[in-house]
Amino acid sequence: MAASLQISGVKTAPSHSFPKQTSFHCRSAFSSQLHFGSFRSTDSCRRLRHCCKSRVFKVSCEGGNVDVIERNEVEKSTLGEAKNELTCVMKFGGSSVASAERMREVADLILSFPNERPVIVLSAMGKTTNKLLLAGEKAVSCGVTKVDTIEELGFIKELHHRTVDELGVERWIVDEHLQELEQLLKGIAMMKELTLRTKDYIVSFGECMSTRIFAAYLDKIGVKARQYDAFEIGFITTDDFTNADILEATYTAVAKRLDDDWNSNPAIPVVTGFLGKGWRSCAITTLGRGGSDLTATTIGKALGLREIQVWKDVDGVLTCDPNIYSGAQPVPYLTFEEAAELAYFGAQVLHPQSMRPAREGDIPVRVKNSYNPNAPGTLITGNRDMSKAVLTSIVLKRNVTMLDIVSTRMLGQFGFLAKVFSIFEDLGISVDVVATSEVSISLTLDPSKLWSRELIQQELDHVVEELEKIAVVNLLQHRSIISLIGNVQRSSLILEKAFNVLRTNGVNVQMISQGASKVNISLVVNDNEAEECVRALHSSFFESELPGLDQCGSASLMR
Numbered sequence: 203m204a205a206s207l208q209i210s211g212v213k214t215a216p217s218h219s220f221p222k223q224t225s226f227h228c229r230s231a232f233s234s235q236l237h238f239g240s241f242r243s244t245d246s247c248r249r250l251r252h253c254c255k256s257r258v259f260k261v262s263c264e265g266g267n268v269d270v271i272e273r274n275e276v277e278k279s280t281l282g283e284a285k286n287e288l289t290c291v292m293k294f295g296g297s298s299v300a301s302a303e304r305m306r307e308v309a310d311l312i313l314s315f316p317n318e319r320p321v322i323v324l325s326a327m328g329k330t331t332n333k334l335l336l337a338g339e340k341a342v343s344c345g346v347t348k349v350d351t352i353e354e355l356g357f358i359k360e361l362h363h364r365t366v367d368e369l370g371v372e373r374w375i376v377d378e379h380l381q382e383l384e385q386l387l388k389g390i391a392m393m394k395e396l397t398l399r400t401k402d403y404i405v406s407f408g409e410c411m412s413t414r415i416f417a418a419y420l421d422k423i424g425v426k427a428r429q430y431d432a433f434e435i436g437f438i439t440t441d442d443f444t445n446a447d448i449l450e451a452t453y454t455a456v457a458k459r460l461d462d463d464w465n466s467n468p469a470i471p472v473v474t475g476f477l478g479k480g481w482r483s484c485a486i487t488t489l490g491r492g493g494s495d496l497t498a499t500t501i502g503k504a505l506g507l508r509e510i511q512v513w514k515d516v517d518g519v520l521t522c523d524p525n526i527y528s529g530a531q532p533v534p535y536l537t538f539e540e541a542a543e544l545a546y547f548g549a550q551v552l553h554p555q556s557m558r559p560a561r562e563g564d565i566p567v568r569v570k571n572s573y574n575p576n577a578p579g580t581l582i583t584g585n586r587d588m589s590k591a592v593l594t595s596i597v598l599k600r601n602v603t604m605l606d607i608v609s610t611r612m613l614g615q616f617g618f619l620a621k622v623f624s625i626f627e628d629l630g631i632s633v634d635v636v637a638t639s640e641v642s643i644s645l646t647l648d649p650s651k652l653w654s655r656e657l658i659q660q661e662l663d664h665v666v667e668e669l670e671k672i673a674v675v676n677l678l679q680h681r682s683i684i685s686l687i688g689n690v691q692r693s694s695l696i697l698e699k700a701f702n703v704l705r706t707n708g709v710n711v712q713m714i715s716q717g718a719s720k721v722n723i724s725l726v727v728n729d730n731e732a733e734e735c736v737r738a739l740h741s742s743f744f745e746s747e748l749p750g751l752d753q754c755g756s757a758s759l760m761r
């Protein structure tokens with residue numbers, strides 16, 4: 203039987219026929235580089251579209267004949283059986299799977315979408331990750347014989363045993379992991395040290411257990427499921443333990459594994475969020491706190507799925523952190539750019555890197571509330587109507603260090619800026635917000651990202667020492683960045699309003715920066731006045747008569 207590939211092309215024939223099982227390789231017509239690996243005639247049209255989208259491709263048929271397809275987008279394609287392929291990713295965070303009851307509700311929620319064949323990504327149950335880290339820290343100093351008395355270990359054992367019992371699945375599903383965890387804590391107690399590598403190993407038990415329990419429960423209620431450890435199915439990362447980056451090879455490896463398994467024996471994949479495998483060390487790595495969002499978007503891009511859903515405990519991305527102001531409202535629509543900026547500048551709701559795969563694959567991301575599935579949530583896409591948008595969200599990042607660096611004029615302006623940034627590069631320190639004049643630079647650093655707690659002061663002293671070779675340096679700690687995310691095309695209106703509020707509240711802004719991204723204005727204020735500022739700004743932008751929140755997106759987002 204011949205599988206056919208139909209392409210509504212601009213310059214080429216609309217239809218090509220290839221024998222089933224033929225392999226095709228996508229090559230860019232410009233660079234002849236292999237893009238996204240290859241696809242087979244038995245692959246779904248989804249995968250083909252993903253391979254070819256928005257590019258001009260040569261499609262070469264393995265075994266000789268070469269067809270050249272010049273087309274910016276493959277509009278319609280049919281390869282082999284395209285029915286019943288995986289459709290979307292559904293990621294559930296720790297709060298969504300915190301107990302047996304929550305797991306049951308999540309299973310019901312998944313089943314309430316009978317037309318979806320989702321890849322499920324899960325975080326560890328509730329606060330398990332924090333408890334695992336605490337247990338590791340306690341093990342360093344408690345002595346080998348006392349490991350079994352560590353309170354957090356007891357809590358984790360009890361939570362996971364209670365959950366399997368209440369769900370009616372077998373205890374052995376988690377017992378092996380719980381025993382291994384205790385052994386690991388004994389090893390830490392013996393060595394009296396907890397390296398970053400070991401921290402990643404410890405926290406991995408959380409996701410490894412939650413996914414095993416959930417997959418077993420789905421099986422028990424008659425939904426065929428298959429558990430996967432991300433580090434076993436191709437999530438290849440850098441070896442930056444506790445904050446690893448996903449490497450490009452991940453996409454093809456993960457797609458191949460999940461697609462192959464699905465095609466040979468369909469079962470809902472249940473994948474551990476947050477985890478990967480270091481490409482050199484081959485050890486378990488983690489993607490930074492909240493990294494399961496990134497796992498979800500990576501799978502979405504790898505498989506070219508229709509949609510990525512991240513299910514949280516709030517009604518979507520909100521106008522500000524609800525812990526600062528409980529009247530925060532859901533934001534109906536965001537662009538990838540706005541969401542990335544919001545996450546980068548501290549909104550805990552999304553992992554800072556998670557928008558990148560979604561943007562690259564142009565796959566919509568929905569942020570939904572697993573406690574309130576009927577709430578429309580937030581839809582994040584490449585573009586949205588910005589005509590009515592002024593401010594979208596206010597984000598607060600606390601405990602930031604600010605540096606005022608004034609040149610001693612030993613170097614010209616160009617040399618001065620270059621030298622300052624080379625010092626940060628050499629020290630491996632990332633800079634968040636920058637404002638410059640001809641002879642001075644003000645910038646903020648985010649210590650939590652790069653330094654272990656004990657090293658912060660030592661590292662900061664070192665930075666200042668280096669900078670003082672060329673400048674007068676003023677180190678200002680306990681500052682906060684308030685980021686105004688929105689339509690910076692209307693920056694004058696935003697600034698006028700914001701400064702009005704701040705002046706009325708007697709707040710002195712110490713630095714201001716408008717990002718080149720055009721979605722973010724950052725203001726630096728003292729830590730102790732920051733929360734009050736956010737509340738006042740929120741009230742002015744979102745609760746007054748004047749337009750604030752983009753009102754054009756109140757329609758229901760989900761079926």
Ligand SMILES: Nc1ncnc2c1ncn2[C@@H]1O[C@H](COP(=O)(O)OP(=O)(O)O)[C@@H](O)[C@H]1O
Pocket residue numbers: 294295296297298325492513514515516518519520521522523524525549550551552595
């Ligand atoms: N702008 C914001 N919008 C929504 N939630 C926010 C925002 N800023 C902070 N949060 C916090 O983020 C939490 C959701 O993120 P997270 O804890 O990572 O969820 P999960 O563990 O379910 O993935 C919310 O409970 C809320 O307290």
Ligand SMILES: N[C@@H](CC(=O)OP(=O)(O)O)C(=O)O
Pocket residue numbers: 294295296297325326331332408475476490491492493494495
């Ligand atoms: N369990 C990890 C990873 C994660 O993404 O969690 P959550 O989805 O609950 O934020 C953490 O706590 O960081």
